[in-house]
Amino acid sequence: MMTKLTAVITVMMPMLAACKPAATAPAHDIPSAMKQAAATLLQSKLLHAASIAVVYRGKEFILHQGELETGKANPPNDTTLYEIGSVSKTFAGLLLANAVLDGNAALDDPVQKYLVGDYPNLEWQGQPVRLRHLVTHTSTMPGMLPSQVNAILKDFTAHATPAKLNSAYANYGQQQFWQDLHTVRINGPLGKDYAYSSAGTELIAHTLEKIYGMRYEDLLTQFIARKAGMHDTRLRLAAKDAGRLAPGYHSDNPVVTTPMPQLPWGAAGNLKSTMPDMAKYLRLQLGADPAVVESHKPLLRFQDDFSIGYFWNIGNNRQLGTHYVHHGGVPRAQSYAYVVPKYQLGVFIITNQSGDATAGAMESALAPVFDTVESMERAK
Structure with missing residues (x-):
């Protein structure tokens, strides 16, 4: 969701991933590497908890x-x-990939095909x-709708930001989205140009509804x-599950902040999930399901080591080879998902704090996991 911050992170991550050496020698097994990663991450004074899933x-x-x-x-x-x-x-990209394979949609379909009403503004020079x-x-769509949210997110670490976001979305539904x-x-x-857009992702969700x-x-x-046996992942929580939602912290505010509005x-950023379910998602992403394979196809190359598929950022480096990565951020949590076919490796890491330095801390913390896997592969 964090438009400016996330855009920078998602562009840079495929080029930076796994390039930082671990502080110590690689561990001898995956559990030890995970413990080392978590210990490194929680050395950051603002971080309270971390969870890691590895397949x-x-x-x-x-x-x-x-x-x-x-x-x-x-x-x-x-739990x-x-x-x-x-x-x-x-997830939205995976569903669209499935629709494309089913012949229900084509990547070159104008989005207007799926909209009710006329939007002549959704074009460039015809x-x-x-x-x-x-x-x-x-698409050069704005990062977020309503437009005032983009201004709010420019000062993401301000303590007032979560409350301002809650206010902006308090009565903001699909009808208001169409107006905007x-x-x-x-x-x-x-x-041509990469311009991270959560608003565009919401349009994909509507397109899937129409299809x-x-x-x-x-x-x-x-x-x-x-597809994956995931039964504990959802966009909205029932009252009985509200107590299971992780509390979290925004920036350097010591007071627990509110959930993502x-x-x-x-589709752009409201999923809640457990670590066992995210492990199942990693398994799905590492498998041969046709929709997964389609969603991993590079649709556009920006640099030699950075392409993009169906929302997946596709990186390439010496250690991991071709890999798929996405950052997630809300006002009180940040995460990364990695899919590394070369090693049949999937990693999901999350912490219940969100600030400017959180993403970098997670990136550095994962180095022992990647180094250990590389060492284990060489030893075979």
């Missing part, structure tokens, strides 16, 4: 460390629901915004349950 060549490992609230000795566990932020976008542009963040969409201006060539004739929320829940469809 490596068919084996699954989950680690929880720290305390969700300072001084309460309440560590996260396998804790985390807000995974913009990693949610990869060329329409297409689904391809939305999933590669090259009429005011959008496409300001540059389509399919399948059902709510995005229901479509997603049924799809991931069928609900977006019109939620």
